[in-house]
Amino acid sequence: MWTTVGEITNYGDSVNVQVEDIDNSDWVLELEDIEKDTAKIIQHLNKNERKINGTRHKFQKGQILYSKLRTYLNKVLVAPNDGFCTTEIMAFGSYGILSNNYICYVLRSLYFLDYTLQCGYGVKMPRLSTTDACNGLIPLPPLAEQERIVNEIQRLFSIIDIVENGKDGLQTAIQQAKNKILDHAIHGKLVPQDPNDEPASELLKRINPKAEIITDNGHYQKLPVGWTICRLKDISKIVTGSTPSKSNCGYYGGIFPFFKPADLDAGRHVYKAAEYLSEDGKRASRVVPKGTTAICCIGTIGKVGYLMYEGATNQQINCAIPSKVVDSVFLFYLCASPLFNDKLNSESSAVTSNYSAPLWA
CATH class of the missing domain: 3.90.220.20 (DNA methylase specificity domains)
Structure with missing residues (x-):
């Protein structure tokens, strides 16, 4: 009542x-x-x-x-x-x-x-x-x-409390799962191998005849048949970003995205930038196309993002523009993998384009 x-x-x-x-x-x-x-x-x-x-x-x-x-x-x-x-x-x-x-x-x-x-x-x-x-x-x-x-x-609230208290652990578990998937992918364990595929070494020769062919080394044990190791520069064009002069106000305030490390927090799909350039600012920048993998090389080294639009980046970011015979999203996942990230951090004083990665064809 x-x-x-x-x-x-x-x-x-x-x-x-x-x-x-x-x-x-x-x-x-x-x-x-x-x-x-x-x-x-x-x-x-x-x-x-x-x-x-x-x-x-x-x-x-x-x-x-x-x-x-x-x-x-x-x-x-x-x-x-x-x-x-x-x-x-x-x-x-x-x-x-x-x-x-x-x-x-x-x-x-x-x-x-x-x-x-x-x-x-x-x-x-x-x-x-x-x-x-x-x-x-x-x-x-x-x-x-x-x-x-x-x-x-009280029973239902206790369940909610458990979920709430486990949020940090859940996020850690999710990240670990993602890392494991990427690790399996770049070691040839994620999908079945097709023996009829063209060997990656032959693909690499067509991409870049001058590329150094490495079939295996101590860092990449049990490389699958048909795979090879190459440098990032062998399968992509590396562009280091730059910042148009801040003293020229005419360079800023337009509609052309100017990506910075914080924008890469979006991960796979980077649609937005915190700052935008004018047409003059665009001409004063190093433009990279849609489908570029942006790699943070200063600060949070190894943070990556997949640019969904043509844009420019500042000098804290190196961009890998994939070769025409390399899938752009596959390149992103290579660069997002724990193996590549570990390599990046262990050689953080080296040039990004010299880092090696497994290539699958």
Whole structure:
């Protein structure tokens, strides 16, 4: 059945206590101690640990603590212990045999939140009046169902907490999985080999007759049949970026993308640049085509991105423009692989174009 907060609780009957009457060892709860939305206690300080004056509300363990200030922050909880709180928090209990946890969850629900936002007063620091709070409608199920609802909410919230706490680990696992896939790809373990394919050594001769053919070495054990090792410069044109003079304002503010290392955070698909050049700025730059692999060579060495549009880069980026017989996306994945990245960092003082990579045809 429907009821109201005022019919089932003593909301508004707060016990006021002067700060000088609170013992130094008593818990004093302030609004900043409560996390928004989750209503978790993020710090627990006693009176002697904070500078306070004036009046506080006294509360007991198990009572509902409701922040009437800026209700959209959803700072509503059941008190885990006795203590004293700011007068912006209303401490109250329920009449009869009711679940305070259930009432707490109703007060935190979007339904009740919408109600408080409609009747709150004040612009910068909106508050809920005692009258409006007591008139707030609450759907009240039987006690046993209240308890089942609370148990199910707590079960689901615990799952959400596990997911939330595991976000960093999940991101690490995702990155490790990506690295493993790339590692398998450049070692010929990702897809079946076709013995009828033209050997990569023959392909390399057609790409660059002067290229050094390396069938295997100590860094690349168990190279698949038909594969070879070559230099990045043998299968692509390397272009080092440059920055048009900043003293010439006419070079900037156009529509031609000027990519920088931070833009490569997009990864495989780099559509946008933080800065754009004019036509004059474009002519003063080293233009690279769509499908170029951009490789950061200063700062975060090895960060790569696949340019989805023609553009230019600054001097912190070397661009690999693929040969016509090398798939541009395959080249990107080669340069994004852990093997290439490790090689890049181990020889960071060398020229990017000299780094070697496995080539598959």
